[in-house]
Amino acid sequence: MLPTQHGLVGVRVVPGSATATGAAWAWQEPSVLLIEDDEADALLVEELVADCTPGMRLTWVRSLADARDAMAKETPDCVLLDLHLPDSHGLEGVARVRQHADVAVVVLTGLAEESAGLAAVAAGAQDYLVKGRVEAELFGRAVRYAIQRKLAEQAAAALQAGQLRAEENRRLERGLLPTPLLGDTPDLEVVARYLPGREQALLGGDFYDVVQTPDGSVHALIGDVSGHGPDEAALGVGLRIAWRTLVVSGATGARQLSTLEEILVAERTGEQIFATLTSLHLLPDGRSARVMRAGHPGMLLRAGDEVQWVEVPGGPALGVLPSGMARWPVEDVTLPAGAGIVLFTDGLFEGRTGPGHERLGEQGLLQAARASVALPAEEFVDRLIGHAEALAEDYGGLADDVAVVHLRWNRQPRPSKES
DSSP states (O other), rough: OEEEEEESOOOOOOOSHHHHHHHHHSSSOOOOEEEEOHHHHHHHHHHHHHHHHHTTTEEESSSHHHHHHHHOOOOOOOEEEEEEEEEEEHHHHHHHHHOOOOOOEEEEEEEEGGGHHHHHTTTTOEEEETOOOOOOHHHHHHHHHHHHHHHHHHHHHHHHHHHHHHHOOOOOHHSSOOOOOOOOOOOOEEEEEEEOGGOOOOOOEOOOOOOOOEESEEEEEEEEEEEHHHHHHHHHHHHHHHHHHHHHHEEEEEEHHHHHHHHHHHHHHHOOEEEEEEEEOOOOOOOOEEEEEEBOOEEEEEEEEEEEOOOOOOOBBBBBTTTTTOOOOOOOEEOOTTTTEEEGGGGGTTTBOOSSSSSOOHHHHHHHHHHTTOOOHHHHHHHHHHHHHHHHGGGOOOOOOEEEEEEEOOOOOOOOTTO
16 A cells, blocks of 8 residues: 555556556556555655656555565566565565566665665665665656566576577477488488478477388388477377387387377376377388378378379377277288378368468368479478468468478389289
């Protein structure tokens, strides 16, 4: 509460301030919490406000306990703090105010305590004022400068936190987007791309991997953890590493997916989290592949001057059904000579392309692929992503991350035993 010549009132807002008169400038008079147990000193602060900053909203409390209650209801822009209060003394008050709210603090000291004001600034206050030696103009400027300094500190802290998050995201991305583990196989062409979603605001859970085993087989994985953020990205990294470990150790077939589901259920942060994926096994004969699909979109098959959408029978996404109930069939796909297989996440075709609910969709992606079928693999993949980006550009951009993996044997297939 604030003392006036006629008694105590809660908050005083004087008409005629920049806010009240609708002035065209951007500054809005601040709200200030005065923590002062001396009524005479509080009246002095009120007079300073009235003389220089009549639009300032000033609230007066007599102790830190009362200040804590006031800040729980509304966080002020600035706190004017006396260093000698019934429930605190000296720099302890600065620490306790900062503990309750991240606001600008201006310390009020006596003439003989100016060194205490300097110590308070060193302890985290933005400024100090000596009681009885402050003119109205200096008072208003000190409050405004303190608020701006605090905002600058908060902006610098947010920038540093953002840089740390960016570094963390880059580490997570390196886990999501590995270097393919291939042997000496010049005939195998692998093109992989990853594009973060809209404004790169949140890291997604898209992931992929490619591993070649000693028998010459090539295993590929692409997947997408639902949601965005570091938890989902970390889960995607864990699933990718687990899949690579399973492949290297010789685990094939549905055992791969059941193990990955166990890991997802154990590591996810909530029951609503699930993951879709496609696991591909290219046999060394170069003419066949085995595919397992867990709730993931289909794939594109490039052969000669044709592109087909291939979507083999599959099972549910990982983590959707109760443990042990899901089944994922292994489907064989015959590959024409020199065929390329394109795996991708749904961010490639789910971006908005119109003012309503229009999307590129699976059919639109297939048409774009057919229009680019003659391009080499790298240009083909880049053209698909660029086409999806261009269509979504005027409608917020691609809302989800995009991962694409293009695989192709650049050799004649080995004859089968039956031929």
